[in-house]
Amino acid sequence: MANLKELRSRITSVSSTMQITSAMKMVSAAKLNKAQMAITAMRPYANKLTELLQNLSASLEGDSASAYAEQREENKILVVAIASNRGLAGAFNSNIIKASKELYENVYSGKQVDFVTIGKKVNDIISKTHSVVSNKNEVYDDLTFANVAAIAEELMEYFTSGSYDKIVVVYNKFKNAATQEVITEQFLPIVPISGEAATNTNLDYIFEPSKEEIVEQLIPKSLKTQLYKAIRDSFASEHGARMTAMHKATDNATELRDALKLSYNKARQASITNEILEIVGGAEALNN
Structure with a gap:
């Protein structure tokens, strides 16, 4: 009977x-539906704005070139690792941690590599072994363009002041509920379109005001939009990963519950059979 009691307890726990x-x-x-619509709506705008700025930056030369496009020797690298504040999302957070450590240990080995973390889970791990200059977990409390823009301005200041020579962003790009792709994207300096791509997109525009003024006004907005898109991508990916993980967990729990119920029924049947045999045996002993 103790075995039956244990099985009942496990069935209740699994249920x-x-x-x-x-x-x-x-x-x-429910959250994924809203997050997916947000990233789907803004992605074409963000991509086109980035493409336009890359084209304009490529056409500027010498003193006209933007400070955000300045190419330097890459000695000091800042990695912006974007994850989430919560777990139970499968490999969502661990993939970002793994990609961030890969940059530190292999891609930028021997250079100064610091981190800006967005998400409690990535910060808890990275901060134990690496230098974290800033932690922006609170952005998920109110995920708006204004709050992300403040982070982007801080990153731009890091670059223009010479604190870092290169800034890269690591995040999960949303594809669908079951698929997220880890992306390592250069944030600063701006990467101008070059070669055949630049030739194909070099259209004859008339600029008013000057091309330089347009670039200087649009670049900060483009960088803020780029970072907002990355965080929005990560936000949608988080809910997709968690929904998939919880779906699999529910399926596994259902299978385990059914297996436990089967074991319970077999054990109960065996117990009843033993009781019947004991009763029959006792009756026969009395008759003899």
């Missing part, structure tokens, strides 16, 4: 876990 994971799946699905 409770299944209800929790199922509820979390539905919550993430």
